[in-house]
Amino acid sequence: xxxxxxxxxxxxxxxxxxxxxxxxxxxxxxxxxxxxxxxxxxxxxxxxxxxxxxxxxxxxxxxxxxxxxxxxxxxxxxxxxxxxxxxxxxxxxxxxxxxxxxxxxxxxxxxxxxxxxxxxxxxxxxxxxxxxxxxxxxxxxxxxxxxxxxxxxxxxxxxxxxxxxxxxxxxxxxxxxxxxxxxxxxxxxxxxxxxxxxxxxxxxxxxxxxxxxxxxxxxxxxxxxxxxxxxxxxxxxxxxxxxxxxxxxxxxxxxxxxxxxxxxxxxxxxxxxxxxxxxxxxxxxxxxxxxxxxxxxxxxxxxxxxxxxx
Amino acid sequence: xxxxxxxxxxxxxxxxxxxxxxxxxxxxxxxxxxxxxxxxxxxxxxxxxxxxxxxxxxxxxxxxxxxxxxxxxxxxxxxxxxxxxxxxxxxxxxxxxxxxxxxxxxxxxxxxxxxxxxxxxxxxxxxxxxxxxxxxxxxxxxxxxxxxxxxxxxxxxxxxxxxxxxxxxxxxxxxxxxxxxxxxxxxxxxxxxxxxxxxxxxxxxxxxxxxxxxxxxxxxxxxxxxxxxxxxxxxxxxxxxxxxxxxxxxxxxxxxxxxxxxxxxxxxxxxxxxxxxxxxxxxxxxxxxxxxxxxxxxxxxxxxxxxxxxxxxxxxxxxxxxxxxxxxxxxxxxxxxxxxxxxxxxxxxxxxxxxxxxxxxxxxxxxx
Numbered sequence: 234x235x236x237x238x239x240x241x242x243x244x245x246x247x248x249x250x251x252x253x254x255x256x257x258x259x260x261x262x263x264x265x266x267x268x269x270x271x272x273x274x275x276x277x278x279x280x281x282x283x284x285x286x287x288x289x290x291x292x293x294x295x296x297x298x299x300x301x302x303x304x305x306x307x308x309x310x311x312x313x314x315x316x317x318x319x320x321x322x323x324x325x326x327x328x329x330x331x332x333x334x335x336x337x338x339x340x341x342x343x344x345x346x347x348x349x350x351x352x353x354x355x356x357x358x359x360x361x362x363x364x365x366x367x368x369x370x371x372x373x374x375x376x377x378x379x380x381x382x383x384x385x386x387x388x389x390x391x392x393x394x395x396x397x398x399x400x401x402x403x404x405x406x407x408x409x410x411x412x413x414x415x416x417x418x419x420x421x422x423x424x425x426x427x428x429x430x431x432x433x434x435x436x437x438x439x440x441x442x443x444x445x446x447x448x449x450x451x452x453x454x455x456x457x458x459x460x461x462x463x464x465x466x467x468x469x470x471x472x473x474x475x476x477x478x479x480x481x482x483x484x485x486x487x488x489x490x491x492x493x494x495x496x497x498x499x500x501x502x503x504x505x506x507x508x509x510x511x512x513x514x515x516x517x518x519x520x521x522x523x524x525x526x527x528x529x530x531x532x533x534x535x536x537x538x539x540x541x542x543x
Numbered sequence: 544x545x546x547x548x549x550x551x552x553x554x555x556x557x558x559x560x561x562x563x564x565x566x567x568x569x570x571x572x573x574x575x576x577x578x579x580x581x582x583x584x585x586x587x588x589x590x591x592x593x594x595x596x597x598x599x600x601x602x603x604x605x606x607x608x609x610x611x612x613x614x615x616x617x618x619x620x621x622x623x624x625x626x627x628x629x630x631x632x633x634x635x636x637x638x639x640x641x642x643x644x645x646x647x648x649x650x651x652x653x654x655x656x657x658x659x660x661x662x663x664x665x666x667x668x669x670x671x672x673x674x675x676x677x678x679x680x681x682x683x684x685x686x687x688x689x690x691x692x693x694x695x696x697x698x699x700x701x702x703x704x705x706x707x708x709x710x711x712x713x714x715x716x717x718x719x720x721x722x723x724x725x726x727x728x729x730x731x732x733x734x735x736x737x738x739x740x741x742x743x744x745x746x747x748x749x750x751x752x753x754x755x756x757x758x759x760x761x762x763x764x765x766x767x768x769x770x771x772x773x774x775x776x777x778x779x780x781x782x783x784x785x786x787x788x789x790x791x792x793x794x795x796x797x798x799x800x801x802x803x804x805x806x807x808x809x810x811x812x813x814x815x816x817x818x819x820x821x822x823x824x825x826x827x828x829x830x831x832x833x834x835x836x837x838x839x840x841x842x843x844x845x846x847x848x849x850x851x852x853x854x855x856x857x858x859x860x861x862x863x864x865x866x867x868x869x870x871x872x873x874x875x876x877x878x879x880x881x882x883x884x885x886x887x888x889x890x891x892x893x894x895x896x897x898x899x900x901x902x903x904x905x906x907x908x909x910x911x
Contacts, residue, residue, distance in 0.1 A: 281751060282751070283747055283750060283751065306751050306752070306753065307753065309751065311747070311748070311751055313744040313747060314744075315743060315744040316743070316744070317743060317745045317747065317748050318743075318745065319550070319554060319745065321554055321557040321558050322553060322554065322557065326553065330546060330550050330553075331748065331752075333546040334546050334547075334749065334752040334753070334754050335752055335753060362557075378748065
């Protein structure tokens with residue numbers, strides 16, 4: 234349905250995105266993962282026709298949208314990272330305006346407003362001024378505004394940034410419903426790994442302006458299938474023990490997180506025995522040890538050498 | 544375009560403070576500095592010679608006040624002399640049957656203006672009285688008044704440059720100057736909404752909609768134009784009908800000039816919007832630009848008194864200079880359409896050029 238070919242964007246001599254190739258099939262939910270500054274927003278700005286690529290192409294049903302963005306804009310809904318609403322107006326007035334600019338009027342406009350308000354759970358508070366809303370409610374209206382014209386594809390650029398867990402959960406459930414029950418095609422960018430794991434069928438991982446991996450969640454995790462993630466919780470931090478642990482053969486990507494240590498070892502490795510001995514030498518008291526299969530977060534760490542929210 | 548235009552009105556209704564404050568400030572400044580009614584013309588304490596009857600004195604005062612240049616107030620001699628000697632009044636008028644004297648405590652520049660006025664008025668009246676006494680015609684004065692409506696001889700004065708002799712009307716200078724000055728704020732701050740929309744992301748929503756970009760710009764520009772134009776026109780109407788300012792009888796010409804000026808300022812604002820990236824920058828730029836233009840363009844004082852060639856040269860590229868020139872040309876000098884064509888054309892040309900540059904700058908910033 235939608236694909237990009239070797240998308241590249243250069244800002245004042247600096248490459249923001251290079252060689253981005255991705256595709257979305259109809260009804261799919263695809264995640265675009267990457268830390269801040271990875272090039273996600275630039276990529277989706279080019280896909281949504283807001284930004285002209287320096288080179289490359291974006292195709293909708295096989296036809297380029299660079300020169301003729303009109304077709305793309307008809308079927309596309311964009312939920313921007315910022316709250317793109319008129320704060321001094323009510324949610325109802327905002328939605329009415331965004332409906333009108335898509336040519337809706339009269340009864341159709343009213344039906345659309347109530348439909349999206351129901352979707353985001355704000356029917357009862359539609360007449361309140363947006364700037365008096367909580368962060369979560371603003372985010373929900375932000376999504377509703379992009380849904381007014383019933384788009385086929387929706388691009389969501391970190392739609393849950395800075396909101397409380399309850400609102401976040403509500404939004405994620407809403408996106409899941411839109412995708413699975415209404416067949417909406419979703420391109421979801423986030424640096425919250427758990428959101429992408431929960432919502433997306435396939436994932437593209439971006440870093441430094443390039444797509445460095447892609448596939449289904451299982452395919453990505455299989456990159457680390459021969460490895461296991463170990464979480465070792467201690468009674469307090471032991472810097473010397475951590476230093477020695479890093480020197481052990483087979484231990485990779487060790488990271489001190491609070492009182493514990495996270496690291497990757499080859500599957501079936503016997504290194505754990507040696508670790509217990511080392512802990513005893515440093516008089517480090519082990520509270521808990523968990524061995525788990527890799528998460529997407531581990532995959533990301535493996536691919537980029539840094540954590541998503543670094 | 545209509546939906547973007549309506550949206551701006553909807554937003555204005557929710558937050559009208561900014562526009563209303565500039566409207567109120569225009570009224571306040573003009574009313575305070577120019578006086579709000581004819582009763583506030585310079586007062587002149589007046590007393591009559593003992594040989595004159597009360598009716599004669601009252602007739603003279605009525606005649607002097609009829610010219611609407613000063614406000615002559617008939618008082619007792621002692622009261623007038625006390626006011627002058629105590630410094631409460633700079634001068635007083637001592638009326639005699641066919642002559643007058645000025646009572647001064649100190650030499651004052653205003654006495655020359657008053658003296659010229661009295662000299663002219665006394666001379667005309669005494670001449671009429673003399674002729675009236677030599678004719679038996681009871682309707683002599685009415686006949687003279689009728690004839691003077693279409694005089695046999697007219698004297699027109701012009702300078703070597705062919706322009707009007709400078710006439711200063713404090714009320715109109717302030718009214719036009721302040722109205723055009725404060726409208727710059729209203730227009731530029733209302734267009735700030737474009738920069739805000741770009742910052743907060745609503746602009747992208749508009750771009751992604753089926754609306755053409757020209758419709759989005761036109762919606763914003765039309766709103767700014769209408770609100771700036773309405774502000775100026777409402778102030779004019781208010782001072783004409785409520786405060787009694789004499790704006791002449793060519794209001795249609797003034798509307799056209801105001802429209803051209805507003806268009807030029809809207810276009811200039813587009814350049815400013817194209818140069819800034821954050822609304823906060825405008826908080827600094829707009830007051831500097833508006834005040835600078837007003838000072839150099841002659842909004843605060845008549846440009847005719849400026850002699851610095853550099854400032855005069857700069858004033859030639861400012862729309863406010865041409866706006867004021869044309870408005871004064873209509874209200875004070877009663878210039879013909881032919882004479883008004885130059886400032887009007889320059890404002891339109893300025894508007895078209897600035898609009899082109901402004902939109903270009905904005906587009907370069909937004910679609911790279």
